[in-house]
Amino acid sequence: MTNRIGMEVSLMVSEAVKLANVDVIAAYPITPQTHIVEHLSELVADGELDAEYICVESEHSAMSACAGSSAAGARTYTATASQGLQLMSEILYAVAPMRLPVVMTVANRTVSAPLTIWNDHSDIMANRDCGWIMIFVENGQEDFDQTICAFRIAEDRRVLLPVIVNMDGFILSHVIEPFEPVDQKTVDSFLPPFDPIYTMHPDRPVTMGAFTMPEIFTETKMAHDVALRESEAVIKEVWEEWGKLTGRHYTAVEEYMTDDAATVFVTIGSFSELGMEVVDAMRQKGVKVGLVKIRLFRPFPTEDILSALTKFKNVLVIERFLALGGVCGPLAEQIKAAMYKLKDTPNIVDFVCGLSGRDVPPEEFFGMYETAINAIKDGTVKEFYLWGVRE
Amino acid sequence: MIDRYRVYAPNLTNQKENFAEGHRACQGCAEALAVRHVLKALGDDIVIANATGCMEIVSSPLPLTSWNVPWIHVAFENAAAVASGMNAGLKALMRKGRIPKKRIISVGMAGDGGTSDIGLQALSGALERQHKDFMYVCFDNEAYMNTGIQRSSSTPFGAATTTSPSGSKSIGQATWKKNMSRIAAAHNIPYVATACSSYPFDLQEKVKKAVALGGPSYIHVLSVCPTGWRIPSHLAIKYGRLAVATGVFPLYEVVHGKYRMTAHIDEKSEKRRPVVDYMKGQGRYRHLSEEHIEEIQKRVDKEYEELVKLTEL
Numbered sequence: 221m222t223n224r225i226g227m228e229v230s231l232m233v234s235e236a237v238k239l240a241n242v243d244v245i246a247a248y249p250i251t252p253q254t255h256i257v258e259h260l261s262e263l264v265a266d267g268e269l270d271a272e273y274i275c276v277e278s279e280h281s282a283m284s285a286c287a288g289s290s291a292a293g294a295r296t297y298t299a300t301a302s303q304g305l306q307l308m309s310e311i312l313y314a315v316a317p318m319r320l321p322v323v324m325t326v327a328n329r330t331v332s333a334p335l336t337i338w339n340d341h342s343d344i345m346a347n348r349d350c351g352w353i354m355i356f357v358e359n360g361q362e363d364f365d366q367t368i369c370a371f372r373i374a375e376d377r378r379v380l381l382p383v384i385v386n387m388d389g390f391i392l393s394h395v396i397e398p399f400e401p402v403d404q405k406t407v408d409s410f411l412p413p414f415d416p417i418y419t420m421h422p423d424r425p426v427t428m429g430a431f432t433m434p435e436i437f438t439e440t441k442m443a444h445d446v447a448l449r450e451s452e453a454v455i456k457e458v459w460e461e462w463g464k465l466t467g468r469h470y471t472a473v474e475e476y477m478t479d480d481a482a483t484v485f486v487t488i489g490s491f492s493e494l495g496m497e498v499v500d501a502m503r504q505k506g507v508k509v510g511l512v513k514i515r516l517f518r519p520f521p522t523e524d525i526l527s528a529l530t531k532f533k534n535v536l537v538i539e540r541f542l543a544l545g546g547v548c549g550p551l552a553e554q555i556k557a558a559m560y561k562l563k564d565t566p567n568i569v570d571f572v573c574g575l576s577g578r579d580v581p582p583e584e585f586f587g588m589y590e591t592a593i594n595a596i597k598d599g600t601v602k603e604f605y606l607w608g609v610r611e
Numbered sequence: 612m613i614d615r616y617r618v619y620a621p622n623l624t625n626q627k628e629n630f631a632e633g634h635r636a637c638q639g640c641a642e643a644l645a646v647r648h649v650l651k652a653l654g655d656d657i658v659i660a661n662a663t664g665c666m667e668i669v670s671s672p673l674p675l676t677s678w679n680v681p682w683i684h685v686a687f688e689n690a691a692a693v694a695s696g697m698n699a700g701l702k703a704l705m706r707k708g709r710i711p712k713k714r715i716i717s718v719g720m721a722g723d724g725g726t727s728d729i730g731l732q733a734l735s736g737a738l739e740r741q742h743k744d745f746m747y748v749c750f751d752n753e754a755y756m757n758t759g760i761q762r763s764s765s766t767p768f769g770a771a772t773t774t775s776p777s778g779s780k781s782i783g784q785a786t787w788k789k790n791m792s793r794i795a796a797a798h799n800i801p802y803v804a805t806a807c808s809s810y811p812f813d814l815q816e817k818v819k820k821a822v823a824l825g826g827p828s829y830i831h832v833l834s835v836c837p838t839g840w841r842i843p844s845h846l847a848i849k850y851g852r853l854a855v856a857t858g859v860f861p862l863y864e865v866v867h868g869k870y871r872m873t874a875h876i877d878e879k880s881e882k883r884r885p886v887v888d889y890m891k892g893q894g895r896y897r898h899l900s901e902e903h904i905e906e907i908q909k910r911v912d913k914e915y916e917e918l919v920k921l922t923e924l
Contacts, residue, residue: 243703246696270707272699276692277736284689284733288660288696288717291683293710294703296696314685413709420658420681420697422715427676429684431668440673 224398229360229387230255232399233299233325236367238269239407240323243294243414246274246285250304251337252389253327257299279304283311283322290320290382291428293419295371298322301389302329305343309350315382316351317444318428321374321414322382324352325367328489328540329389330576338577339389340540341489345550351444353383353451354518358492360397363387365468368407372458375414379451386517388490388540390577402466410465452519472521473528474513477503481510483534483593485585488514488551491538491574498585509589514551522558529555535566536592538585540574548572548604567596573607584608624815625651627679634677635669639844641851642666642750642834645808646720649748649832652818655680656714658701660693662686662721662730665757666750688729691737691747694719698742716744716822723751723765727791738798738827745826748818749791752836760839764789767859768910769903770895772839777898787910795829796865802828804864804873809835809851813873817864824866833860841894853889858915863922870921886911 227235233256237245245264247257263269272289276282282298290296300308305326315322331342344354353373357363363385370383387393418426432440456472463469474492477499478484487495492513502509512528512535514521529535537552547553552570559565569592574580588607595601629650636643646666650657658681661667667684670677685693698717704710719737721730726749734747754772755761762775762784771783796803801824806814814832821828833854835847842850854860862873886908890896899907 243707243709244696244699246699270703272703274695274699274740276695277732277739281689281692281695281733281736284685284692285696285699287685287689288683288693288698289700289703290696291693292658292697292700292704294700296700310686311689318685420683421701421710422656422658422681422713425679425681427671427678427682430671430673430676431684432673436673 224400226396226398228255228394228396229363230393231259232360232364233367234259234263235401236364237297238263239402239404240368240371240411242271242297244272244289244296245298246276246282246289247298248276248279248282248304250301252329252393253299253301255393256325279307280311283308283315286322287311287315287320290322291420293414293416295414296322299325301327302331302343305347306331309347312347312350312352317440319380320382321380323370323374324384326384326386327389327393328386336576339391340575342541344386345541348518348550351448352518353381354386355383356386356489356515356517358490358513361399364399365462368411369458369462372411373455376454377417379454381447381451386489392490406465410462449519452521455516470515472516473524474515475528476511478510478512481508481532483536484510484512484532486512486514486535486537488539498582501582520554525555525558529566530562532566534592534596535568536588537568537570539572542572542575542606552604567601569595569601570604571607572604578608625654629679631677631679637838639837639847641808641847642752642836645750645814645832645834648808648811648814649818652815653716653718653822657716657718658697659718659720660690660697662690662725664722664725666720668757687725689733690719690721690725690730691734694745695737695740695742698745714744716746719747721749723749723753724755724763727765727789728763738795738800738829742827743825746821746828748830748832750832750834752834752839754839756836756839765791769899769907771898782903783898792831799868800827800829801825801867805831805860805862807833807851807855807860807862809848810862813862842892856884857886857889858883858911859886859889861915861918863918872922
């Protein structure tokens, strides 16, 4: 194992992509993803990474070029955020059912208007059902590890689905963190070259992306859905192998200090690290809270979430997306839906906060905790709380 | 002119049909014919990215396909970008020794809507990037035929479509046809040409030339649409020839920026036929008055003369 070094998290992602020895990168610059593709272009320019780098004229074309490249059998990567992801949206829905294992980093950022460049999850949640595997990371080390794992998961013949690794923009993408790199030999042993089943090549012609009639469309969707659901087992298998190789173990749902907890925070993305700090601080004050963090969002690890969350009395969901005109945030919504069939469910209180990168310091968690516990006591829990609004 | 070749035609062209029979194009579809000719000229070592449109719909109803060559459809506006990706992917894999080295042409194909409207940005990006072994073919039937004859920016002035209908206050399409070939040529690419399936050998020669010059190349093929143009289906070839003979759709090529009127069609010594010969009989122009046709004649004359001047540069 190599030593710990400090590096900007975006650059760690680029280094992971280099170690994965990608064949094609197609990218368009957008804040806060830019440092990733800038560094990749340097790696290509310096001959450290042997890949084709296509400077496309939009994110729509970035994902379109990725589709073409992946269809040709090349290991393909891109990164985007916010408006860029929205522009790609149409093609996201084409890439997944075509079973093209593209890997993409999304440096999560708010979707305007008003125009803002900072972080929340409105970009990815708007595309949550596009059929990609979606992983959320909480720190740089995890981002690095998950980027390598993403290629292995995506290209597994039992999966063959594209993967999005979500990192919180700025909050994670632009910070310098310590991490332990992995050497090329280890990555090579873990990640074999992409061996596609069908490719765009004249020696063996195939037709991809055909047009369907209603008589067969539902079956194609079912095939996609089954593949996505069944990928959960493969994802866990890949993570287990990575854990054995590096000592860094990942699970779909992770618990922190939950053994004796009555109340837990449920977090996703970089809130998870903050959440652990909060749990430590609250426990010092004698409040028995814990944390459940969700790493895998698609396929939604329903069983793992149920077995984790049903143990507690109160579940406080902390998420970064306001579902305009909806019932609650998407994370709480999924959890509530998953629990609907159960007889005894915990109290679920949803907090939407940190929109457009607004800082959510640890004290705010105390406030949310208090609000939730009081509302539960009074029986006045709302469907969700938009937290920290200035009146 | 094609009569000259009748006896020898089978020997002059690729016998293999990479666009298979049994597709679902309308009767008399000159676009299907154009695709067939383009594929004959391209040969086997190609990969195609096809935009959403007539050809995609008629040729790929799952689980059937009309394509004997690798073919992919992703969306409406991105044929050029998908072809760019295939081009880059194949290049990288060959360089890394993962697949054998071989010259493979990445071909983007789209209709006039998928090219001059929604696909223009992706096309411009691909041409600007100067991909080698990259070719783009626009099959121009002058409207969104597949969705029911709506106007595009390639619909000619005066043509009635379902979104530019003629009426007491409308002459139909009120703006002039976007000049896609000139726009493509402005990207300073090695080869740009116009072609028409009524002139199959000219079309095939242009495709071969585009391939020989390496790319990126752009070929704009006028593809007569009997359904949308409201003409009898057996007259598609005739109307293609009339489009050329009247100067409405001149055939030319631009090799490294140098314009040249091509082949046997409409050399300067020949007198162009009046546009009315082309327009009469087409239902989409039925409502036009003599004044309108005169206006169109003036515009066609002006554009034709401009083009001739370009060839003299």
